[in-house]
Amino acid sequence: MLEPDRAAADSEAPRASAIAERLREQILSGKYGPGERLPSERELAERSGVHRSCAREALKRLAQEGFVAIRRGGGARVLPLEQAGLGVLQHLLMHAERPDPSLVSQWLDVHELVIAGGARFAVERADDAERARARSLLARLVEPQLPSAALWSVVDELTDLLAVASRNVVLRMVRNALTAQLRVGRKHVDNCPPHKALVQLASAIGRAVQQRDGDAAETHVRTLLRAQRKALLSRLQNA
Amino acid sequence: MLEPDRAAADSEAPRASAIAERLREQILSGKYGPGERLPSERELAERSGVHRSCAREALKRLAQEGFVAIRRGGGARVLPLEQAGLGVLQHLLMHAERPDPSLVSQWLDVHELVIAGGARFAVERADDAERARARSLLARLVEPQLPSAALWSVVDELTDLLAVASRNVVLRMVRNALTAQLRVGRKHVDNCPPHKALVQLASAIGRAVQQRDGDAAETHVRTLLRAQRKALLSRLQNA
DNA sequence: CCCCTAAGGTGGTCGGACCACTTTGGTCCT
DNA sequence: AGGACCAAAGTGGTCCGACCACCTTAGGGG
Numbered sequence: 001m002l003e004p005d006r007a008a009a010d011s012e013a014p015r016a017s018a019i020a021e022r023l024r025e026q027i028l029s030g031k032y033g034p035g036e037r038l039p040s041e042r043e044l045a046e047r048s049g050v051h052r053s054c055a056r057e058a059l060k061r062l063a064q065e066g067f068v069a070i071r072r073g074g075g076a077r078v079l080p081l082e083q084a085g086l087g088v089l090q091h092l093l094m095h096a097e098r099p100d101p102s103l104v105s106q107w108l109d110v111h112e113l114v115i116a117g118g119a120r121f122a123v124e125r126a127d128d129a130e131r132a133r134a135r136s137l138l139a140r141l142v143e144p145q146l147p148s149a150a151l152w153s154v155v156d157e158l159t160d161l162l163a164v165a166s167r168n169v170v171l172r173m174v175r176n177a178l179t180a181q182l183r184v185g186r187k188h189v190d191n192c193p194p195h196k197a198l199v200q201l202a203s204a205i206g207r208a209v210q211q212r213d214g215d216a217a218e219t220h221v222r223t224l225l226r227a228q229r230k231a232l233l234s235r236l237q238n239a
Numbered sequence: 240m241l242e243p244d245r246a247a248a249d250s251e252a253p254r255a256s257a258i259a260e261r262l263r264e265q266i267l268s269g270k271y272g273p274g275e276r277l278p279s280e281r282e283l284a285e286r287s288g289v290h291r292s293c294a295r296e297a298l299k300r301l302a303q304e305g306f307v308a309i310r311r312g313g314g315a316r317v318l319p320l321e322q323a324g325l326g327v328l329q330h331l332l333m334h335a336e337r338p339d340p341s342l343v344s345q346w347l348d349v350h351e352l353v354i355a356g357g358a359r360f361a362v363e364r365a366d367d368a369e370r371a372r373a374r375s376l377l378a379r380l381v382e383p384q385l386p387s388a389a390l391w392s393v394v395d396e397l398t399d400l401l402a403v404a405s406r407n408v409v410l411r412m413v414r415n416a417l418t419a420q421l422r423v424g425r426k427h428v429d430n431c432p433p434h435k436a437l438v439q440l441a442s443a444i445g446r447a448v449q450q451r452d453g454d455a456a457e458t459h460v461r462t463l464l465r466a467q468r469k470a471l472l473s474r475l476q477n478a
Numbered sequence: 479c480c481c482c483t484a485a486g487g488t489g490g491t492c493g494g495a496c497c498a499c500t501t502t503g504g505t506c507c508t
Numbered sequence: 509a510g511g512a513c514c515a516a517a518g519t520g521g522t523c524c525g526a527c528c529a530c531c532t533t534a535g536g537g538g
Contacts (some may be wrong), residue, residue: 012310012311012490013489013491014490015491040520041519041520042518042520050492051492052493053490053493057490060299064303071499071520072499072520072521074500074519075518075520082415083415085326085416086412086415088412103409106408106409107409109409110353110356110409110413113410114349114413168348168349169342170328170342170346171348171349173325174413174416174417176325177325251520254522255522279489280489289523292521292522293523295490309488310488311489311490311529311531312489312529312530312532313488313532315489480538481536481537481538482538483535483536484536486533486534487533488529488530489531490527490530492526493527494525495522495524496524497523498520499521500517501516502515502517502518503516503517504513504514504515505513505514505515506511506514507510507512507513508510508512
């Protein structure tokens with residue numbers, strides 16, 4: 001019942017992880033709709049050929065991720081997806097072999113809100129080391145013949161830096177939650193904006209950093225993120 | 240070792256919850272610094288007077304919340320707080336009897352970014368029922384002699400509505416994560432903005448909803464949230 | 479001094495058991 | 509026939525004890 005090959009995705013608690021993953025898949029594919037009851041710990045254990053404690057651990061994990069709610073005596077009931085935690089996102093995006101473009105678009109919208117807003121705080125509060133690192137990253141951004149993949153990777157580093165420099169733990173946590181284990185799968189984004197526009201944008205952001213101009217930083221970082229958005233979505237639809 | 244009174248906070252898995260809560264407390268208060276090892280499952284069990292499986296469940300919970308990382312053979316090591324998941328926020332805010340104003344301020348900043356940004360999407364995409372509900376909430380907002388607590392409760396309902404109407408699941412999830420079990424403790428905010436300003440603001444937001452004016456919605460919702468911010472923070476410092 | 483091995487410690491899983499609680503079905507009364 | 513009530517079955521929470529695979533660490537050998 002359990003293929004050790006695929007189950008080995010998680011080196012820790014492989015059996016529990018495998019069961020949890022299978023349940024997630026079944027929930028996301030609609031086999032268990034909102035309000036429905038998942039199999040009990042005992043039934044799940046027997047059906048999966050593992051001990052009850054193992055099945056229990058899988059169910060507890062799903063509960064903590066917000067997929068289901070567990071109540072003593074009643075079973076594990078599936079929760080509406082929009083009521084689930086942020087951790088569900090990664091499974092929502094991954095459970096199909098190609099992520100849903102609409103969902104990715106929503107993800108990008110929120111990411112843009114948070115990061116562009118954070119850019120304002122970042123340029124106002126960054127220390128000298130962080131500003132120097134920003135300059136360095138912006139310089140790498142406009143290197144001629146930089147491969148597209150490397151370019152977007154630099155952009156990712158830049159947004160990371162912004163989150164840190166914003167001096168806002170909550171913002172960092174939100175970004176962590178948004179990007180957790182999400183970097184995989186978005187490699188090989190082969191298109192990128194025209195180099196000339198990029199140079200202009202990088203210099204504008206650099207100026208904002210230098211002058212601690214929050215408004216300008218927000219505006220131009222948003223522009224950069226929109227370029228990334230365009231590249232990602234077009235890649236997603238043409239692939 | 241376990242006080243049933245305080246442990247009864249969680250009706251489900253009370254023993255595991257109590258142990259987890261105690262560990263969280265000790266981590267947040269610095270008894271276990273980043274990188275340090277928590278007691279092993281067996282030691283924790285013996286020390287707490289519960290079975291190992293119970294202590295284990297508590298540790299697993301902390302791991303999933305991002306407090307610690309568990310590795311086979313190595314123990315449970317405390318993770319840097321800014322690397323933790325959003326779930327730690329609620330414990331970060333609650334672990335002192337009075338939340339840290341600086342942290343609350345950061346929370347409010349992010350909340351403002353997300354909701355004000357979401358307001359733009361919301362007014363552009365809301366259906367008639369949602370717009371009607373927005374009108375109704377805005378009307379309640381300007382009721383004369385409305386108690387401050389009720390006023391802020393209406394504001395919360397309004398932001399909820401915005402998150403739903405934004406048609407952005409990711410945004411809803413982020414808001415859920417930000418507000419999860421956080422409504423408690425912020426009751427009795429006794430101050431509120433001048434009624435005249437409130438009337439003006441409500442009418443401005445209503446107009447934005449009616450005309451589906453995204454820019455205006457973002458601007459005025461942000462103003463409303465800043466008023467809420469001011470009230471909350473002053474309440475926090477004077478209490 | 480470093481590398482490498484072996485012992486101990488740790489988490490992961492197993493098997494079985496009891497309790498408290500919820501659900502559910504049927505019985506009994508109205 | 510309908511509703512209130514009660515008992516049995518089912519479910520999660522906890523306990524007990526055990527084994528295994530893996531990591532850590534201390535010790536011995538080079």
